[in-house]
Amino acid sequence: MLGLFSAIVALPMPDISSRHVTIIGGGPAGLMAAEVLSLAGVQVDLYDGMPSVGRKFLLAGVGGMNITHSEAYPAFLSRYAERAPNIAPLLRGFGAEALCEWIHGLGIQTFIGTSGRVFPTDMKAAPLLRAWLKRLRDQGVVIHTRHRWLGWSADGDLLIHSPEGEKTVHSDAVLLALGGGSWSRLGSDGAWLKLLEDKGVPYVALQPSNCGFEVSAWSELMVSKFAGAPLKNVAIGLGNDKPRLGECVITATGIEGSLIYALSAPIREAINRDGSATVHIDLLPSKPLDKVQVALAKPRGSRSMSKHLHSQLGLDGVKAALLRELAPAEHFIDPAKLAVDIKALPLTLVKTRPMDEAISTAGGVPFEALDERLMLKQLPGVFCAGEMLDWEAPTGGYLLTGCFASGRAAGRGMLEWLNR
């Protein structure tokens, strides 16, 4: 028995530098795995269908690259809702602090905004991506752009469409980091769902997340005068949840913006379940109901109700228009009822905006289909990371942190698999 044991421990460890991995997808998740693997000495070839990598990451930097959040870990983790137990081990390996240190290591400084969100000092993604790609190339990562993965050949190799035509690639392990299904013109189009389905891998259908919503129809006036108008300093709640403060934007078909994105998962689920979801908008969150009632009850003389609303409560513009649009006409002669409308104006949303417009998508490969290394149970040697996994989170840096963390975890998982 002892002889057998010593024979086993005497077996040479595989030489990692002779190992070759393929990563499909050059977003934050794929690039992070490439970093882990190349640092360990593994040969890494990364393929992306687009003419350059990191396109969605660059787009995320356009309005100010919010890379992570500085809030305490329990609150941070809670943003991943029911997927928090699956995301927790990933964040333990590479959470918000580790991510910031890693960014600093690329020579990019960060700052914490008033909301607790973390940004690179110049708010941009391009300098970070440039420095990162240089480091990856220096570490030996070979990046093949305009190479689209099409599935597997009959003998199990990867099928790639390249500018030179179709080719097959054989490697010791594969990472799929193909992104979600929004903004398909940036490369992540969700076409991989079918490829995995054909291999018997379970998946959850993709759905828009951090998205806008449609009403059944705005009036002509709302569309012509207020589409695009920001609705600032309001609070919106769904069901019995405490309304959240923030701002959003009226669109030609409904409503969008950060406050709505933050509520998008429960609104979407309510629409899926009930066919519609009614949110309540508090147009004056800093004024309690009794104060609104007192202000409205003041005599208005010959002044119109619009003027009264403006002079007593400062309600005008898009807020006043929304009140006209959504409150029953008879409430405008009943101050008590109108005050209730102002504090909780019901807005019924009937569908999400198309998935391609969404900031991110929910659904994808469920964690139950993966082992703790993020390897597909159905396809040994094939790993998954990033937004293509079935989790979602609000904006605030949680998406990118989740993608980086899962890319890191998958890279480590692949190393473990190669060393097994």
Ligand SMILES: Cc1cc2nc3c(=O)[nH]c(=O)nc-3n(C[C@H](O)[C@H](O)[C@H](O)COP(=O)(O)OP(=O)(O)OC[C@H]3O[C@@H](n4cnc5c(N)ncnc54)[C@H](O)[C@@H]3O)c2cc1C
């Ligand atoms: C407008 C906008 C703003 C955003 N702002 C923020 C923000 O401020 N903070 C934040 O945390 N998140 C933000 N996000 C979300 C964040 O950018 C994404 O969650 C993140 O980029 C996903 O990373 P990923 O690596 O999983 O996938 P992606 O970044 O989508 O990368 C996937 C890659 O796979 C490639 N690919 C797909 N299929 C194939 C194939 N068959 N063959 C070869 N290559 C393929 C694609 O070309 C792409 O390069 C924003 C998103 C959008 C759209």
